[in-house]
Amino acid sequence: DLQAFREYGESWYRSRKGLESRFQPQEPLARQPQVTAEARCKLVSWLIPVYRHFDISFEALCLAVNTLDRFLATTPVAADCFQLLGVTTLLIACKQVEVHPPTVKELLALCCGAFTREQLRNLERVVLNRLCFELSAPTISFFLEHFNQVRLQELGADAVEAANAR
């Protein structure tokens, strides 16, 4: 939507860019006794097919990973709860931006019944509390789209139409 982008694109970018440092995770794994970089990589690699499975937005996935990392920077997490943290942050992200977030039941089923509804709900409260409801992070998804729009705008209106047609 080139017109909206021309009107608001630059100010959107500046406002999101201005918030970026506030939402930058500070060494998420530095104080984690059990969660390793490898475990985090595995979790994120698992969250990617999960987000595709539910057909939720890339924006929600980015928000989930940001929430996950910022929570890790505040609180030590046991290795056996790490997957639960992954689905909990995904649930929080979906509640922010999705019209139809996956249900708690669906998310728990993906963890093969390793966790209970009560555990997920408790962890959700802990995450929200630790992050003081600071959740609306500027995401990679936003910046990628922005730069793509800038590129299209430079190429001209024809390129935009071609891109939209695709």
Next chain:
Amino acid sequence: SWRPWSYADPLQEQDGVERFKWQRRGIPFGAPTSYVHLEKLCEGSCATVYKGISRINGQLVALKVIRLEAEEGVPFTAIREASLLKHLKHANIVLLHDIIQTKETLTFVFEYMHTDLAQYMGQHPGGLHSCNVMLFMFQLLRGLAYIHQQHILHRDLNPQNLLISCLGELKLADFGLARVKSIPRQTYSSEVVALWYRPPDVLLGATDYSSGLDIWSAGCIFVEMIQGQPIFAGTSGTEQLAKIWAVLGVPTEDTWPGLSKLPNYNPELVASRRPQRLRVICDRLSRMPAAEDLASRMLTAFPRGRISAQDALLHGFFSPLPPQLYQVSAGQSVLTVPGVRLQPEICDLFASYRIGHLSGGSSKFW
């Protein structure tokens, strides 16, 4: 949605503040014991709102207590409201002071506001004083321009969600349906905004709406303040659209590019009706200079044709207001400008005790 109580006895409020003054020092934010619950103001499906007093600073507060026993955990409305309001600091946006979490509940502590626009209009039937319409509308648009600049859509503007202090300050509240816009705009839910304030594009099933959504709702509220009655009061989506088309005329692909692609578009409706001037159904619009022009720029069927909040603030309708209003900083109320104040409504002139209350000494609570 919730409404703070109106017209509580100011003397009682004073007593309450005095009683808790001595405890102020060393009381933390975020603790349930930092706030004293007073009376219940209203009860919703998942939240109850109480009037309260902060032991931290003696201020009156509204405590929105959200129960957490829901199957799906913390309600999405609570997550959105808190995460968005944390970044919104503006004199025309309700202030979220504090968040308290316990095992069973989540409490949002808001500044206490005297009443809301729905109650205010209910107490002053037949349309509001033209100066007050100007004052409220300016503040509504000022709040909207601020959130739209932050790329946030309110998506639930209606008179109940516009809180009003006894001085006449107006603040946007209830951000439970609000969300940040994204590029490209993702599809949004079309189940937003109370029916009477829902724009035709959303009624037709559009899910790619933008800031024009809030502008339409604000336009409806504008006319309602002047006329004393909602402009389009349908009982179903179909009836709502019919009421809108009866005034604006049935749009065509020429007046609204993309119209025929909307999910609920009905090709059988031919553009038989000619658009009418808004004053035909709202006679009081003609009594206020430029009001009809501003209203029709906000109530434009084609969503992109609607005026922006920023441009609406510069509309000639507001020219009687002092120019200093445009210099007031974001955090400061427009009521700090000399000469800008709430005027007594006609029916208040017959009820002198209310005038005493409105201009009385209770301003320090805000």
